[in-house]
Amino acid sequence: MKFSEYPKAGKYGTFGGSYVPEILYPALKELEEAYEKYSQDRDFKQELKAYNRDYGGRPSPLYHAKRLTDTAGGGKIYLKREDLIHGGAHKFNNVMGQALLAKIMGKERLICETGAGQHGVATALAGAVLGLETEVYMGKVDVERQKPNVFRMELLGAEVNVVETGSRTLKDAINEALRDWSANVANTHYLIGSVVGPHPYPMIVRDFQKVIGNEIKSQLEEKERSLPDHLVACVGGGSNAMGTFYPFVDCEEVTLTGVEAGGTDKGNAASLTEGTEGVLHGAKSLLLQDEDGQIKETDSIAAGLDYPGVGPEHALYQETGRVQYVKVSDQEALEGFRVLSETEGIIPALEPAHAISAGLEIASKMKPRKLLVITLSGRGDKDLGTVREAMK
């Protein structure tokens, strides 16, 4: 079976599935059927394309980073500029797709969870532009550490529900969002932010994000008359990496590298390189858990990578070796952040700074005619405070 043919019956090999309470199962079926219908629909595709182009700024440029290439001293480096998309990251591609799908399905309300607030802000902007009521669940601890994003969501007209249960962070916010969804499925769409969760979410999010890889393919064909030799992207839940890789998974000559958060000596968020098989948030995948199956505390300087699980399709790619996954530490990511800022005048988000660090290393070992594309998943404005602290 070709890699691009997954999922089969909601599964990626042994990974994936829909491990949810029975009450949510009909909602997942409804979503799957609606997605199957509208994703083939000409009007839906046209409308999404128009939002992506005129509101989101797609296609994003594929930029030949000359000074970064010289710094690495090897393969020719291109950057896929998702940092230039509306909202400042690739998250736009998925929220716009799902919100438009929800609207066509007749839903009036979007809900989502958010940890650092980036997905909440993205969902709020899609809700605003489509006139859908938006409620965001966010743990109290996160609300306190991410005040600017809470304010952004409120400015965009979303309601932020502060979650006070459990550890009052992302996983508790997910539980509350699921509770809301099971009570309100008739008029509500639960907008998941990465290639995680029960089927059909990993497939839907991948399909809305594969615009990244499709554009890389046609832009590189135009510039170099060639496929890339190597693609690199950072992996939190895994959506920007999946969007980058998916159009190339059946091209064996293209090497794929996913970069996880190696954190510090005290902890990391490297679920693919260090995790074990388990079920989290409705899907079987690789997770950071202890022997009792309790989820471990994760640690990364990049809020968007700080998640104990990862999408099930990445677990399949890890198991089969189709993608190589590597870890990059907080320190190395900060170095990548500095190098890109100084050589190219682009301040990256800390998440893709991990991909820059790994990409420099990979490029240095490639022949000069070889082509490397690094997905720059977002811009760094949100991280300036964190970086300033870390530099002290």
Ligand SMILES: *Cc1c(COP(=O)(O)O)cnc(C)c1O
């Ligand atoms: C949220 C985020 C990520 C991590 O999410 P994925 O689903 O792994 O792509 C990476 N980069 C940026 C800029 C983000 O905002």
